Amino acid sequence: MNSRITDRIATGVFYTIAAIMVALLLYLFYFILSNGLPQVTWDFLTSPSSSYQAGGGIRDQLFNSLYILFITMIITVPLGVCGGIYMAEYAKPGKITNFIRTCIEMLASLPSIVVGLFGLLIFVNITGWGYTIIGGALALTIFNIPVMVRVTEDAIRSVPKEQKEASLALGITRWHTIKTVILPYAFPGILTGAILASGRVFGEAAALLYTAGLSTPTLDYGNWNPFAENSPLNIFRPAETLAVHIWSVNTQGLIPDVREVANGASAVLVIAVLVFNLLARWLGSVIHKKLTAGK
C-alpha cells in the first residue's frame, strides 16, 4: 500500500510541475501583453525615440531590428544551408568531419556576449568600421550559422532515402539530386527552422550592444540611397535594435517614461517572436501537406 501512496504523491508532484510551467507562461504573456499592448499605438510604432523626454516611440528601433534580421538571414541562410548540405551529403565519417562538428558545437554554445565581444574586436575595432549594421549582422551570423546548419542537416536527413536513390540510380549527379530532389523535399523543414531562427535573432541583444551600437542617427525614410549617411538602408551606420533599446532605456534610465516604453517595446518583441513561431508552424504544415499530396 505504501508504494501506492508514494506513487500518487509523485504523480501529484509531476502535475504540479506541469501546472507551474503553464502558469509561468500564462503569467509572463499576461504581464507583457496587458502592460504593453496599451502602449502600442500607431503613434508609438511610427515616431522616433527620444533621448530625454517622455513620449518617444520605437520607429527606428523597429526598422533596425527588421533590417538587421534581413541582412543576417541573407548571409546566414546560404552559408548555413550549404554547410548543412555538406554535413548531410558530402562529409565522410572521419577526423575532419568530427572536427567540423566540434566547430559547429563550439559556435553554437558561444555565449552571445562573447560573440558580441568578437564582433567588437573584429568588425568594430580592427576593421575600423565603428558600430554598424553590417557588423551587427555578421556577429549575429556567427551565432546563427550553427542553427541553420543543424536545421538543414536534420531536414535533409529526414528526406526518404528512396527519393535520393531514385535520382542517383537514373544517372543524375549527387549535386543535381540535392538541388532538384532533396532540397525541395527538405524545404519545409529548412523554412520552419529559418523562421524560428529569425525569432531568436530578432530578440537578440547582447551580441548587438557593441557591434551595431546603442544609437541610431537621424534617419530620412525618404532617402533610399544605401550609401547616404541618413538613409535607413545604409549598412555602415549604427543601429539600435528593439531588444537593445529595452536594455538601454532600463539601464541608462534617462527618459522619464522608461516603464511605458519598455512595456510597449517588450510587447512588440514578444508578439513578433510569437508571430514567427506561429508562422513557422503554419507554413511548415501547409507546405508539408502540399508536398505529400502531390503538385
Place this chain on the structure above:
Amino acid sequence: MAKASVSPSAEERLILTKKNRRWDEVRGRSLVTICAVIMIAATIAVTVFLAQKGLQSFTVNNINPIAYLTSANWNPTGGENASFGIFPFIFGSLAVTFLSALIAAPLGIGAAIFMSEIAPKFGKKVLQPVIELLVGIPSVVYGFIGLVVLVPLLRDNFPGIGFSLFAGVIVLTVMILPTVTTIATDAMRSLPNSLRQGSLALGATRWQTIRKVLIPAALPSLLTAIVLGMARAFGEALAVQMVIGNTRDIPGSIFDTAGTLTTIVTLNIGHTTYGSIENNTLWSMGLILLIISFLFIFVVRYLSGRRKI
C-alpha cells in the same frame, strides 16, 4: 541521348575524364566545402582573436594571472592603487549558474517525466508549445520583467534592496527551464518501451519504474540537459545584469547584490578606452567565458560518450 547516336567506346563513356565529368557536381561540392571551411575558419578566428586579445592584460600589462583569478579586490580605476582581482565575478557566475541549475533541474526533469510518462497527450499538445514559447521570449524581456516585478517583490519581502544574487538566480532559472525540459524530454522519450513494460510487469508502480529504472537509464542524457542549461545560464548577460546589482564584492548572502563575469563585461567594455589596462582585463574575462563555454562542450561530449542508449 548522345550515347545512342554516336556510340563512343566503353573507355570513353565509363572512365572518368575531363570530357565526360559532370562539372555541376564539382562546382556544387566545392561550394558546400567552402562553406564548411568558413565554419572552421570562424571557430578558429573567434578562438584565436579572443585569446590573443584576452592574454594582453598578462603579456602587455604584466598582471599576474594567478592574482587576477584569485584576488577578491576589483578596483580598476584606482590609479596607483588599481587592482584587478576578478574572483568575486567568477564566484558570482558560478553561484548563479549552480543555484539556477539546482532549481531548474528537478523542475525541468519533472516536466520531462510528466510529458513522457504521465500525460504524453497533454504534454505534446499543451506543454510542448508552452516550452517552445518560453524559449522564444528574448532574454531582455526576461530581464525587464525581473527588474519591474521580481526586484520590487524581493525588496518588499526579503532583506536587501531587491537587486540580488537571488533575483539573478530566479531569472536564470526561468530562462534555462525550457532548455533543460526539452533535452530531458527527448532523453526520456528515447527510452525503449521494453524498459517500462518490464518493470511494470514485475508489479512496480509507475513512480518506482520512473525512479528505479527510467531515470537511471536516462541519467547521462539528463545530466547533459542540466549541463547545457548551466552553459546557457553561465553565458547569459543582459537578463542577469538587469537584476543582480553589479557590485564588485563577494555577496554575503543570496539577498546581497553581486556581479558576474558577463555582467561586468557588458557594463564596462563600452565605457573603457580600447587598449587601456582596464579594458584589457575585461577582454581577459571574455576569454575566460570562452574557455568555460568550451569546457561545457567537453563535459557534454564526455556525458554523451557514456550514454547507454
Place this chain on the structure above:
Amino acid sequence: MNYTADKPTETRTEDELAASITRASKKEVVLDVKDLSIFYGNNEAVKRANMGIEKNAVTALIGPSGCGKSTFIRSINRMNDLIPSSRAEGEIIYDGINILRNDINVVALRSEIGMVFQKPNPFPKSIYNNITHALKYNGQKNKKVLDEIVEESLRKAALWDEVKDRLHQSALSLSGGQQQRLCIARTLAMEPQILLLDEPASALDPVSNSKIEELILQLKEDYSIVIVTHNMSQASRVSDKTAFFLNGDVVEYDDTKKIFTNPSETKTEEYISGRFG
C-alpha cells in the same frame, strides 16, 4: 506456400538437358562477375561470387533475406557507394571494363545500368516530369523529343493507356503498381543496357504483381535484366537463369529450369522446396 506443387516432373532426357545448356551458353555475357566480395566494415556480405550474366535474358537472384542478393545487385550500378563503410573486391566486367575501378564515372555507369527499387519511389512531381527529370538534366530540352520519349517509355512500361490523359497529374495519385511501372518507364527513358530490379513487385498486390511479370518478359527482348526476388514461383516464371544465394555465397547458378527441377546442391533443393528461408 507449397513450392513442391508447381515443380514439373523430372522427365527430361539427357539430350534435352545438354541442348538447353548449350543454348544458354551460346548467349553473350553482358556482365562478368569475377570473385566479387563485398564488405560492410568487417562483415563480408558477398563472398567471392562468380557469375556470367547473359544478354537479353532475365537473371533471378533468390535466397533468404540477408543472404547478400540485394548487396550484389546494388554493386552492379555502384549504389553501394552510398554506404560509407562498404568496400568491394574482385571484378565486374561490363563492356570490357571493370566497373568497380575507382576512376569509373559512376554517373555515366548508372545511366547505362538502370535500377528499380523495392518500394515504388516516384518523385513528387507530375507523371510527365518524373520521366523527363533525368532527360532534362542530360540536356534534352526539345519539347517534341521529350514528348516522344515519354510516350515511348510509358508504352514500353505498359502504362501509356492508363495515364495518357493525365500526364500532368501528380505521380503520387497513381496506384502502387502504376507507380512501380512509372519507375520502370523512367528508367527505360534513359535507354539503359541493363535493368536491375530489386524486388520490384514485393510491395504490390497480386494483380500489379502479374502485370510487372508480364512486363519483364516483354522487356527481355531489348534489355538484359537482373531481378532480386523473394518469390520463387515468380523467379521460375520470369527468369532464364537463377542464382541461389545463401549467407553471402552463390550456392548455385544455372538455368532456371535446372535450378527448379534438378538442383545440384542440397541447400538449393531445400530452399526451393520451402524447407527454410
